[in-house]
Amino acid sequence: MTLVGTLVFLIGILGLFALDRDSRDRTSKALWLPVFWLLIIGSRPVSAWLQGGRPVEAVGFEDGSPFDRNIYLALMIVALAVLFQRRAAVGRMLLDNWPVLLFFVYCAMSVVWSDYPEVAVKRWIKSVGDLAMVLIVLTDPDRLNAIKRFLARVGFILLPWSIVLIKYYPDLGRAYSKWEGTAFYVGVAADKNMLGMTCMIFGLGAAWRFIHELRGAGRRKMLIVQGTIFGMALWLISTANSMTSLSCFGFGTALIVATSFRRLARTPTRVHLMVAVVLLASSSVLFLNIGGGVLSAMGRNPTLTGRTDLWQQLLQIDHSPVVGAGFESFWSPERVDRLASVLKWAPNEAHDGYLEVYLNLGWVGILLLGTVIVTGYRTVIRCLRQDPEMGRLKLSYFVVGLAYSFTEAGFRNLTPIWIAFLLAVVKVPTTRMVRTTSTLFAPEREARENSSPAIAEHETAVSG
Numbered sequence: 001m002t003l004v005g006t007l008v009f010l011i012g013i014l015g016l017f018a019l020d021r022d023s024r025d026r027t028s029k030a031l032w033l034p035v036f037w038l039l040i041i042g043s044r045p046v047s048a049w050l051q052g053g054r055p056v057e058a059v060g061f062e063d064g065s066p067f068d069r070n071i072y073l074a075l076m077i078v079a080l081a082v083l084f085q086r087r088a089a090v091g092r093m094l095l096d097n098w099p100v101l102l103f104f105v106y107c108a109m110s111v112v113w114s115d116y117p118e119v120a121v122k123r124w125i126k127s128v129g130d131l132a133m134v135l136i137v138l139t140d141p142d143r144l145n146a147i148k149r150f151l152a153r154v155g156f157i158l159l160p161w162s163i164v165l166i167k168y169y170p171d172l173g174r175a176y177s178k179w180e181g182t183a184f185y186v187g188v189a190a191d192k193n194m195l196g197m198t199c200m201i202f203g204l205g206a207a208w209r210f211i212h213e214l215r216g217a218g219r220r221k222m223l224i225v226q227g228t229i230f231g232m233a234l235w236l237i238s239t240a241n242s243m244t245s246l247s248c249f250g251f252g253t254a255l256i257v258a259t260s261f262r263r264l265a266r267t268p269t270r271v272h273l274m275v276a277v278v279l280l281a282s283s284s285v286l287f288l289n290i291g292g293g294v295l296s297a298m299g300r301n302p303t304l305t306g307r308t309d310l311w312q313q314l315l316q317i318d319h320s321p322v323v324g325a326g327f328e329s330f331w332s333p334e335r336v337d338r339l340a341s342v343l344k345w346a347p348n349e350a351h352d353g354y355l356e357v358y359l360n361l362g363w364v365g366i367l368l369l370g371t372v373i374v375t376g377y378r379t380v381i382r383c384l385r386q387d388p389e390m391g392r393l394k395l396s397y398f399v400v401g402l403a404y405s406f407t408e409a410g411f412r413n414l415t416p417i418w419i420a421f422l423l424a425v426v427k428v429p430t431t432r433m434v435r436t437t438s439t440l441f442a443p444e445r446e447a448r449e450n451s452s453p454a455i456a457e458h459e460t461a462v463s464g
Helices: 002-020 029-041 046-050 066-085 087-096 098-113 117-138 143-168 192-215 220-240 243-258 268-287 307-314 333-343 353-386 388-404 416-425 444-449 453-459
Strands: 174-176 183-185
Touching: 002 143, 002 220, 029 066, 029 117, 029 143, 029 416, 046 066, 066 087, 066 117, 087 098, 087 117, 098 117, 098 353, 117 143, 117 416, 143 192, 143 220, 143 388, 183 192, 183 220, 192 220, 192 243, 192 388, 192 416, 220 243, 243 268, 243 388, 268 353, 268 388, 307 333, 307 353, 353 388, 353 416, 388 416
Parallel strands: none
Antiparallel strands: 174 183
Protein backbone atom coordinates (compact mmCIF):
# COMPACT_ATOMS: atom_id res chain seq x y z
CA MET A 1 0.00 0.00 0.00
CA THR A 2 2.87 2.35 0.81
CA LEU A 3 4.49 1.79 -2.56
CA VAL A 4 1.20 2.18 -4.44
CA GLY A 5 0.34 5.37 -2.57
CA THR A 6 3.78 6.82 -3.22
CA LEU A 7 3.58 6.04 -6.94
CA VAL A 8 0.12 7.60 -7.15
CA PHE A 9 1.39 10.81 -5.59
CA LEU A 10 4.48 10.87 -7.82
CA ILE A 11 2.27 10.53 -10.88
CA GLY A 12 0.01 13.21 -9.44
CA ILE A 13 2.95 15.60 -8.99
CA LEU A 14 4.00 15.05 -12.60
CA GLY A 15 0.40 15.65 -13.61
CA LEU A 16 0.35 18.98 -11.77
CA PHE A 17 3.45 20.12 -13.65
CA ALA A 18 1.97 18.95 -16.98
CA LEU A 19 -1.38 20.67 -16.45
CA ASP A 20 0.30 23.89 -15.33
CA ARG A 21 2.37 24.18 -18.51
CA ASP A 22 1.56 27.13 -20.71
CA SER A 23 3.25 27.49 -24.08
CA ARG A 24 2.87 31.28 -23.87
CA ASP A 25 5.12 31.52 -20.80
CA ARG A 26 8.72 32.49 -21.54
CA THR A 27 10.51 32.64 -18.21
CA SER A 28 14.27 32.43 -17.73
CA LYS A 29 15.95 29.16 -16.83
CA ALA A 30 17.62 31.08 -14.01
CA LEU A 31 14.28 30.82 -12.22
CA TRP A 32 15.31 27.33 -11.11
CA LEU A 33 17.85 28.91 -8.74
CA PRO A 34 15.26 30.47 -6.38
CA VAL A 35 13.15 27.32 -6.78
CA PHE A 36 15.99 25.14 -5.46
CA TRP A 37 16.72 27.70 -2.73
CA LEU A 38 13.13 27.69 -1.49
CA LEU A 39 12.86 23.90 -1.74
CA ILE A 40 15.71 23.72 0.77
CA ILE A 41 14.65 26.43 3.21
CA GLY A 42 11.02 25.29 3.05
CA SER A 43 11.89 21.74 4.06
CA ARG A 44 15.09 20.35 5.60
CA PRO A 45 18.79 20.73 4.84
CA VAL A 46 20.05 18.59 1.98
CA SER A 47 22.43 16.81 4.36
CA ALA A 48 19.47 15.72 6.48
CA TRP A 49 17.74 14.14 3.48
CA LEU A 50 20.94 12.35 2.47
CA GLN A 51 21.23 10.95 6.00
CA GLY A 52 17.77 9.42 5.92
CA GLY A 53 15.57 12.49 5.97
CA ARG A 54 14.41 12.16 9.57
CA PRO A 55 13.44 15.39 11.34
CA VAL A 56 16.42 16.54 13.37
CA GLU A 57 16.89 19.12 16.06
CA ALA A 58 18.50 22.41 15.15
CA VAL A 59 22.28 22.30 15.09
CA GLY A 60 24.29 24.10 17.72
CA PHE A 61 24.75 27.85 17.59
CA GLU A 62 28.28 27.62 16.18
CA ASP A 63 27.79 24.37 14.28
CA GLY A 64 26.74 23.78 10.72
CA SER A 65 27.12 21.30 7.93
CA PRO A 66 29.96 22.08 5.49
CA PHE A 67 27.99 20.18 2.85
CA ASP A 68 24.93 22.42 3.25
CA ARG A 69 27.15 25.49 3.40
CA ASN A 70 28.69 24.56 0.05
CA ILE A 71 25.27 24.05 -1.52
CA TYR A 72 24.10 27.49 -0.36
CA LEU A 73 27.36 28.99 -1.56
CA ALA A 74 27.11 27.37 -5.01
CA LEU A 75 23.53 28.60 -5.47
CA MET A 76 24.54 32.10 -4.39
CA ILE A 77 27.53 32.26 -6.74
CA VAL A 78 25.42 31.32 -9.74
CA ALA A 79 22.67 33.70 -8.60
CA LEU A 80 25.12 36.59 -8.31
CA ALA A 81 26.42 35.76 -11.79
CA VAL A 82 22.87 36.03 -13.13
CA LEU A 83 22.31 39.32 -11.31
CA PHE A 84 25.57 40.67 -12.68
CA GLN A 85 24.29 39.99 -16.19
CA ARG A 86 21.14 41.90 -15.20
CA ARG A 87 23.09 44.59 -13.39
CA ALA A 88 21.27 47.54 -15.00
CA ALA A 89 17.93 46.23 -13.78
CA VAL A 90 19.29 45.16 -10.41
CA GLY A 91 21.05 48.49 -9.79
CA ARG A 92 17.94 50.48 -10.47
CA MET A 93 15.84 48.15 -8.34
CA LEU A 94 18.20 48.43 -5.37
CA LEU A 95 18.21 52.23 -5.62
CA ASP A 96 14.42 52.29 -5.76
CA ASN A 97 14.33 50.03 -2.71
CA TRP A 98 16.84 51.89 -0.56
CA PRO A 99 14.98 51.07 2.73
CA VAL A 100 15.44 47.34 2.09
CA LEU A 101 19.06 47.87 1.08
CA LEU A 102 19.70 50.02 4.17
CA PHE A 103 18.20 47.34 6.41
CA PHE A 104 20.56 44.72 4.97
CA VAL A 105 23.53 47.08 5.28
CA TYR A 106 22.75 47.72 8.95
CA CYS A 107 22.47 43.96 9.52
CA ALA A 108 25.99 43.66 8.11
CA MET A 109 27.25 46.47 10.35
CA SER A 110 25.79 44.78 13.43
CA VAL A 111 28.18 41.87 12.93
CA VAL A 112 30.87 44.13 14.43
CA TRP A 113 29.38 44.08 17.94
CA SER A 114 28.18 40.48 17.86
CA ASP A 115 29.60 38.10 20.48
CA TYR A 116 30.01 35.58 17.66
CA PRO A 117 31.03 37.65 14.60
CA GLU A 118 32.08 34.65 12.52
CA VAL A 119 28.68 33.02 12.97
CA ALA A 120 26.92 36.33 12.30
CA VAL A 121 28.86 36.86 9.07
CA LYS A 122 27.91 33.42 7.76
CA ARG A 123 24.26 34.01 8.55
CA TRP A 124 24.29 37.45 6.96
CA ILE A 125 25.77 36.03 3.77
CA LYS A 126 22.90 33.54 3.62
CA SER A 127 20.43 36.38 4.16
CA VAL A 128 21.91 38.10 1.11
CA GLY A 129 21.10 34.87 -0.73
CA ASP A 130 17.42 35.42 0.15
CA LEU A 131 17.49 38.88 -1.41
CA ALA A 132 19.42 37.62 -4.46
CA MET A 133 16.79 34.96 -5.16
CA VAL A 134 13.97 37.48 -4.87
CA LEU A 135 15.79 39.79 -7.29
CA ILE A 136 16.17 36.95 -9.80
CA VAL A 137 12.41 36.41 -9.76
CA LEU A 138 11.56 40.11 -10.00
CA THR A 139 14.07 40.90 -12.75
CA ASP A 140 12.86 38.08 -14.98
CA PRO A 141 11.79 39.52 -18.35
CA ASP A 142 8.43 37.75 -17.94
CA ARG A 143 8.03 38.78 -14.31
CA LEU A 144 4.37 37.91 -13.70
CA ASN A 145 4.72 34.40 -15.06
CA ALA A 146 8.05 34.05 -13.26
CA ILE A 147 6.29 34.58 -9.92
CA LYS A 148 3.59 32.09 -10.91
CA ARG A 149 6.10 29.46 -11.93
CA PHE A 150 8.31 30.09 -8.92
CA LEU A 151 5.45 29.49 -6.48
CA ALA A 152 4.01 26.60 -8.50
CA ARG A 153 7.24 24.63 -8.90
CA VAL A 154 8.00 24.71 -5.20
CA GLY A 155 4.41 24.12 -4.08
CA PHE A 156 3.92 21.18 -6.46
CA ILE A 157 6.79 19.38 -4.72
CA LEU A 158 6.66 20.34 -1.05
CA LEU A 159 2.92 20.05 -0.41
CA PRO A 160 2.14 16.68 -2.05
CA TRP A 161 5.35 15.18 -0.70
CA SER A 162 4.44 16.33 2.80
CA ILE A 163 1.21 14.34 2.52
CA VAL A 164 3.15 11.30 1.31
CA LEU A 165 5.52 11.45 4.29
CA ILE A 166 2.72 11.96 6.82
CA LYS A 167 0.52 9.16 5.46
CA TYR A 168 3.04 6.55 4.33
CA TYR A 169 6.37 7.33 6.03
CA PRO A 170 5.55 8.37 9.61
CA ASP A 171 9.18 8.13 10.70
CA LEU A 172 9.95 10.92 8.24
CA GLY A 173 6.70 12.89 8.32
CA ARG A 174 6.23 13.04 12.07
CA ALA A 175 8.36 14.23 14.96
CA TYR A 176 8.26 14.19 18.74
CA SER A 177 8.64 17.02 21.21
CA LYS A 178 11.82 16.66 23.25
CA TRP A 179 10.22 18.37 26.23
CA GLU A 180 6.66 17.02 26.19
CA GLY A 181 7.06 13.76 24.29
CA THR A 182 4.01 14.44 22.13
CA ALA A 183 3.94 13.58 18.43
CA PHE A 184 3.15 16.12 15.73
CA TYR A 185 3.06 16.20 11.96
CA VAL A 186 5.90 17.92 10.11
CA GLY A 187 5.75 16.62 6.52
CA VAL A 188 8.86 17.73 4.64
CA ALA A 189 9.63 20.42 7.24
CA ALA A 190 11.65 20.26 10.44
CA ASP A 191 8.73 21.14 12.74
CA LYS A 192 4.99 21.74 12.58
CA ASN A 193 5.25 25.54 12.56
CA MET A 194 7.58 25.43 9.56
CA LEU A 195 5.18 23.07 7.78
CA GLY A 196 2.30 25.45 8.52
CA MET A 197 4.29 28.44 7.26
CA THR A 198 5.31 26.68 4.05
CA CYS A 199 1.76 25.53 3.30
CA MET A 200 0.40 29.00 4.07
CA ILE A 201 2.72 30.70 1.56
CA PHE A 202 2.07 28.29 -1.32
CA GLY A 203 -1.59 27.88 -0.45
CA LEU A 204 -2.03 31.64 -0.81
CA GLY A 205 -0.22 31.49 -4.14
CA ALA A 206 -2.70 28.83 -5.27
CA ALA A 207 -5.65 30.88 -4.01
CA TRP A 208 -4.33 33.90 -5.93
CA ARG A 209 -4.18 32.00 -9.22
CA PHE A 210 -7.46 30.15 -8.64
CA ILE A 211 -9.39 33.39 -8.08
CA HIS A 212 -7.78 34.96 -11.13
CA GLU A 213 -8.76 32.02 -13.32
CA LEU A 214 -12.25 31.88 -11.83
CA ARG A 215 -12.94 35.53 -12.57
CA GLY A 216 -10.95 35.66 -15.80
CA ALA A 217 -9.99 33.04 -18.35
CA GLY A 218 -11.55 30.21 -16.40
CA ARG A 219 -9.20 27.55 -17.81
CA ARG A 220 -10.45 24.30 -16.34
CA LYS A 221 -7.05 22.65 -16.01
CA MET A 222 -5.66 25.64 -14.10
CA LEU A 223 -8.67 25.61 -11.76
CA ILE A 224 -8.07 21.92 -11.08
CA VAL A 225 -4.35 22.38 -10.42
CA GLN A 226 -4.63 25.41 -8.16
CA GLY A 227 -7.71 24.08 -6.38
CA THR A 228 -5.81 20.87 -5.62
CA ILE A 229 -2.84 22.74 -4.14
CA PHE A 230 -5.14 24.99 -2.12
CA GLY A 231 -6.93 21.95 -0.70
CA MET A 232 -3.63 20.26 0.15
CA ALA A 233 -2.39 23.39 1.92
CA LEU A 234 -5.57 23.66 3.97
CA TRP A 235 -5.46 19.99 4.96
CA LEU A 236 -1.78 20.11 5.92
CA ILE A 237 -2.11 23.27 8.00
CA SER A 238 -5.07 21.79 9.86
CA THR A 239 -3.28 18.47 10.34
CA ALA A 240 -0.16 20.19 11.64
CA ASN A 241 -2.38 22.13 14.07
CA SER A 242 -0.48 25.34 13.33
CA MET A 243 -3.07 27.89 14.44
CA THR A 244 -0.98 30.95 13.52
CA SER A 245 -0.56 29.72 9.95
CA LEU A 246 -4.22 28.68 9.70
CA SER A 247 -5.56 32.06 10.84
CA CYS A 248 -3.12 33.95 8.58
CA PHE A 249 -4.08 31.65 5.72
CA GLY A 250 -7.69 32.68 6.24
CA PHE A 251 -6.82 36.39 6.42
CA GLY A 252 -4.68 36.23 3.30
CA THR A 253 -7.26 34.31 1.27
CA ALA A 254 -10.00 36.75 2.30
CA LEU A 255 -7.89 39.69 1.12
CA ILE A 256 -7.26 38.03 -2.24
CA VAL A 257 -10.99 37.38 -2.71
CA ALA A 258 -12.00 40.88 -1.60
CA THR A 259 -9.51 42.70 -3.81
CA SER A 260 -10.53 40.62 -6.83
CA PHE A 261 -13.44 43.08 -7.10
CA ARG A 262 -11.94 45.91 -9.11
CA ARG A 263 -13.97 48.72 -7.53
CA LEU A 264 -12.70 47.78 -4.09
CA ALA A 265 -9.10 47.18 -5.20
CA ARG A 266 -8.88 50.60 -6.84
CA THR A 267 -10.24 52.43 -3.77
CA PRO A 268 -7.30 52.90 -1.37
CA THR A 269 -9.52 53.93 1.55
CA ARG A 270 -11.39 50.63 1.49
CA VAL A 271 -8.15 48.67 1.18
CA HIS A 272 -6.64 50.58 4.13
CA LEU A 273 -9.75 49.76 6.16
CA MET A 274 -9.53 46.04 5.36
CA VAL A 275 -5.85 45.90 6.29
CA ALA A 276 -6.50 47.79 9.53
CA VAL A 277 -9.36 45.45 10.47
CA VAL A 278 -7.24 42.34 9.89
CA LEU A 279 -4.23 43.60 11.85
CA LEU A 280 -6.21 45.21 14.67
CA ALA A 281 -8.50 42.21 15.07
CA SER A 282 -5.65 39.72 15.24
CA SER A 283 -3.51 41.84 17.57
CA SER A 284 -6.47 42.59 19.86
CA VAL A 285 -7.35 38.93 20.25
CA LEU A 286 -3.72 37.98 20.90
CA PHE A 287 -2.56 40.79 23.16
CA LEU A 288 -5.63 42.56 24.59
CA ASN A 289 -7.76 39.47 25.26
CA ILE A 290 -10.58 40.96 23.20
CA GLY A 291 -12.90 38.45 21.62
CA GLY A 292 -13.88 36.21 24.48
CA GLY A 293 -13.11 32.57 23.76
CA VAL A 294 -11.40 33.07 20.40
CA LEU A 295 -8.04 31.89 21.72
CA SER A 296 -9.65 28.88 23.39
CA ALA A 297 -11.47 28.01 20.18
CA MET A 298 -8.12 28.13 18.36
CA GLY A 299 -6.58 25.77 20.90
CA ARG A 300 -4.47 28.47 22.53
CA ASN A 301 -4.31 29.29 26.23
CA PRO A 302 -4.02 32.86 27.58
CA THR A 303 -0.22 32.54 27.60
CA LEU A 304 -0.24 31.74 23.86
CA THR A 305 1.33 28.35 24.54
CA GLY A 306 4.00 29.83 26.77
CA ARG A 307 4.83 32.78 24.54
CA THR A 308 3.91 35.47 27.03
CA ASP A 309 6.16 33.87 29.65
CA LEU A 310 8.97 33.77 27.11
CA TRP A 311 8.49 37.43 26.19
CA GLN A 312 8.70 38.49 29.81
CA GLN A 313 11.95 36.62 30.30
CA LEU A 314 13.46 37.96 27.07
CA LEU A 315 12.86 41.56 28.07
CA GLN A 316 14.75 40.94 31.31
CA ILE A 317 17.91 39.66 29.64
CA ASP A 318 20.73 42.18 29.40
CA HIS A 319 21.62 43.34 25.90
CA SER A 320 21.99 46.65 24.12
CA PRO A 321 18.49 48.07 23.56
CA VAL A 322 19.80 50.54 20.97
CA VAL A 323 21.75 48.30 18.60
CA GLY A 324 20.90 44.81 19.85
CA ALA A 325 23.09 41.73 20.20
CA GLY A 326 24.14 41.69 16.54
CA PHE A 327 22.67 40.03 13.47
CA GLU A 328 21.18 36.62 14.40
CA SER A 329 23.39 36.65 17.50
CA PHE A 330 21.00 36.89 20.44
CA TRP A 331 20.34 33.16 20.76
CA SER A 332 23.74 32.25 22.14
CA PRO A 333 24.13 29.00 24.14
CA GLU A 334 24.42 31.01 27.36
CA ARG A 335 21.11 32.81 26.86
CA VAL A 336 19.30 29.66 25.72
CA ASP A 337 20.50 27.74 28.80
CA ARG A 338 19.35 30.55 31.05
CA LEU A 339 15.89 30.60 29.47
CA ALA A 340 15.60 26.81 29.54
CA SER A 341 16.32 26.76 33.27
CA VAL A 342 13.40 29.12 33.88
CA LEU A 343 10.89 28.05 31.23
CA LYS A 344 11.65 24.30 31.30
CA TRP A 345 11.94 24.31 27.51
CA ALA A 346 14.63 25.66 25.23
CA PRO A 347 13.44 28.32 22.78
CA ASN A 348 15.47 29.21 19.69
CA GLU A 349 13.41 32.23 18.63
CA ALA A 350 11.33 34.95 20.28
CA HIS A 351 8.06 33.77 18.72
CA ASP A 352 7.45 37.39 17.78
CA GLY A 353 9.04 38.87 14.70
CA TYR A 354 9.25 42.40 16.05
CA LEU A 355 10.77 41.30 19.35
CA GLU A 356 13.22 39.10 17.42
CA VAL A 357 14.42 42.11 15.44
CA TYR A 358 14.69 44.19 18.63
CA LEU A 359 16.80 41.54 20.37
CA ASN A 360 19.21 41.17 17.46
CA LEU A 361 19.27 44.71 16.04
CA GLY A 362 17.87 46.94 18.79
CA TRP A 363 15.71 50.02 18.33
CA VAL A 364 17.76 50.99 15.28
CA GLY A 365 16.75 47.74 13.63
CA ILE A 366 13.10 48.29 14.58
CA LEU A 367 13.24 51.79 13.06
CA LEU A 368 14.73 50.47 9.80
CA LEU A 369 12.23 47.60 9.68
CA GLY A 370 9.44 50.11 10.24
CA THR A 371 10.72 52.12 7.29
CA VAL A 372 10.68 48.99 5.13
CA ILE A 373 7.10 48.28 6.24
CA VAL A 374 5.82 51.81 5.58
CA THR A 375 7.47 52.19 2.17
CA GLY A 376 6.59 48.60 1.32
CA TYR A 377 2.93 49.24 2.05
CA ARG A 378 2.96 52.25 -0.27
CA THR A 379 4.48 49.99 -2.92
CA VAL A 380 1.78 47.37 -2.41
CA ILE A 381 -1.08 49.88 -2.65
CA ARG A 382 0.39 51.46 -5.78
CA CYS A 383 0.78 48.04 -7.38
CA LEU A 384 -2.78 47.07 -6.45
CA ARG A 385 -4.07 50.15 -8.24
CA GLN A 386 -1.88 49.83 -11.35
CA ASP A 387 -1.59 46.04 -11.67
CA PRO A 388 -4.46 44.46 -9.68
CA GLU A 389 -3.47 40.86 -10.43
CA MET A 390 0.03 41.27 -9.02
CA GLY A 391 -1.18 43.63 -6.30
CA ARG A 392 -3.56 41.06 -4.81
CA LEU A 393 -0.73 38.66 -4.10
CA LYS A 394 1.53 41.43 -2.79
CA LEU A 395 -1.15 42.69 -0.40
CA SER A 396 -1.87 39.20 0.90
CA TYR A 397 1.81 38.37 1.50
CA PHE A 398 2.43 41.78 3.09
CA VAL A 399 -0.45 41.60 5.58
CA VAL A 400 0.19 37.94 6.36
CA GLY A 401 3.86 38.74 7.01
CA LEU A 402 2.89 41.40 9.56
CA ALA A 403 0.20 39.29 11.25
CA TYR A 404 2.29 36.11 11.32
CA SER A 405 5.07 37.99 13.07
CA PHE A 406 2.82 38.69 16.06
CA THR A 407 3.47 35.18 17.37
CA GLU A 408 6.31 33.83 15.21
CA ALA A 409 9.71 35.11 14.04
CA GLY A 410 8.49 36.16 10.61
CA PHE A 411 11.31 38.57 9.75
CA ARG A 412 13.99 35.91 9.90
CA ASN A 413 16.26 34.93 7.03
CA LEU A 414 16.04 31.55 5.30
CA THR A 415 12.29 31.18 5.82
CA PRO A 416 9.50 31.12 3.21
CA ILE A 417 7.58 33.89 5.00
CA TRP A 418 10.57 36.26 4.70
CA ILE A 419 10.93 35.47 0.98
CA ALA A 420 7.21 36.18 0.49
CA PHE A 421 7.46 39.43 2.46
CA LEU A 422 10.37 40.60 0.30
CA LEU A 423 8.41 39.72 -2.84
CA ALA A 424 5.64 41.97 -1.53
CA VAL A 425 7.61 45.04 -0.44
CA VAL A 426 10.27 45.24 -3.16
CA LYS A 427 9.31 47.93 -5.66
CA VAL A 428 9.68 46.89 -9.29
CA PRO A 429 10.49 49.50 -11.96
CA THR A 430 9.12 49.21 -15.48
CA THR A 431 9.68 45.73 -16.86
CA ARG A 432 10.77 47.22 -20.20
CA MET A 433 14.08 48.15 -18.60
CA VAL A 434 14.63 44.54 -17.51
CA ARG A 435 14.52 43.36 -21.11
CA THR A 436 17.96 44.84 -21.77
CA THR A 437 19.60 42.30 -19.47
CA SER A 438 20.72 38.73 -18.97
CA THR A 439 22.17 36.64 -21.70
CA LEU A 440 23.52 34.08 -19.26
CA PHE A 441 20.42 31.93 -19.60
CA ALA A 442 19.53 32.93 -23.19
CA PRO A 443 18.28 32.20 -25.90
CA GLU A 444 14.93 32.74 -24.19
CA ARG A 445 15.13 36.47 -25.02
CA GLU A 446 14.46 35.95 -28.71
CA ALA A 447 11.52 33.68 -27.95
CA ARG A 448 10.22 36.19 -25.44
CA GLU A 449 10.26 38.98 -27.96
CA ASN A 450 7.93 36.90 -30.09
CA SER A 451 5.72 35.88 -27.15
CA SER A 452 2.08 36.60 -26.56
CA PRO A 453 0.55 40.10 -26.60
CA ALA A 454 -0.45 39.62 -22.97
CA ILE A 455 3.22 39.52 -21.94
CA ALA A 456 4.08 42.52 -24.07
CA GLU A 457 1.22 44.47 -22.53
CA HIS A 458 2.33 43.53 -19.03
CA GLU A 459 5.92 44.58 -19.75
CA THR A 460 4.85 48.15 -20.43
CA ALA A 461 3.01 48.52 -17.15
CA VAL A 462 4.58 50.29 -14.21
CA SER A 463 3.96 48.48 -10.95
CA GLY A 464 4.99 49.03 -7.34
